[in-house]
Amino acid sequence: MARQELMEHIEILMEPIDTIQVKEVRDADTLRAAAETIGAMLLALPHLFPPTTNLYDPKVQMPATLALPRIWTDFGTFYQLAGAAASASEAMGSAQGATQLRAASKQLRSSCDACHALFLRAYLPPKVQDSDYKFDFDSALHRK
Numbered sequence: 001m002a003r004q005e006l007m008e009h010i011e012i013l014m015e016p017i018d019t020i021q022v023k024e025v026r027d028a029d030t031l032r033a034a035a036e037t038i039g040a041m042l043l044a045l046p047h048l049f050p051p052t053t054n055l056y057d058p059k060v061q062m063p064a065t066l067a068l069p070r071i072w073t074d075f076g077t078f079y080q081l082a083g084a085a086a087s088a089s090e091a092m093g094s095a096q097g098a099t100q101l102r103a104a105s106k107q108l109r110s111s112c113d114a115c116h117a118l119f120l121r122a123y124l125p126p127k128v129q130d131s132d133y134k135f136d137f138d139s140a141l142h143r144k
């Protein structure tokens with residue numbers, strides 16, 4: 001889906017922005033430009049979620065989308081969080097100096113996390129099956 005490509009592109013642009021949390025700030029202009037591009041992409045984001053793309057299937061291990069159905073029952077919140085993340089990007093786009101840039105980068109990452117926490121399926125490790133409990137280890141290991 002187009003929105004997944006958009007998200008992956010955003011993630012790539014975020015990489016140098018994330019690294020300034022732990023590394024020296026170099027090339028502030030590039031960081032600001034990346035943040036501005038991310039901001040523009042985030043404004044487009046909600047438009048890539050028409051109701052026809054509400055296709056999440058909790059039963060499959062690799063669903064076609066990780067976007068939870070809640071997006072379409074609470075689109076107002078979803079839209080608002082996209083706007084908040086776009087604003088955080090713009091703030092980073094005009095941040096000056098290492099301290100401001102670091103603070104803005106942290107805010108921007110939190111704005112991604114805020115939306116993901118509500119609307120993206122969390123990573124779930126494979127579930128333990130009922131049959132796993134019933135499995136008779138003793139006889140399988142000839143330990144009777």
Ligand code: HEC
Nearest residue numbers: 007010011014065066067078081082085111112115119120
């Ligand atoms: C308004 C909500 C929202 C915001 C803000 C948002 N995302 Fe997402 N993101 C989603 C949704 C929903 C998906 C799942 C899309 C799908 O699977 O169809 C997603 C998926 C992703 C994925 C892919 C996960 C995967 O395993 O497929 C990445 C990477 C990602 N987002 C990065 C980011 C980054 C980085 C930011 C911040 C700059 C961000 N997102 C901001 C809603 C958001």
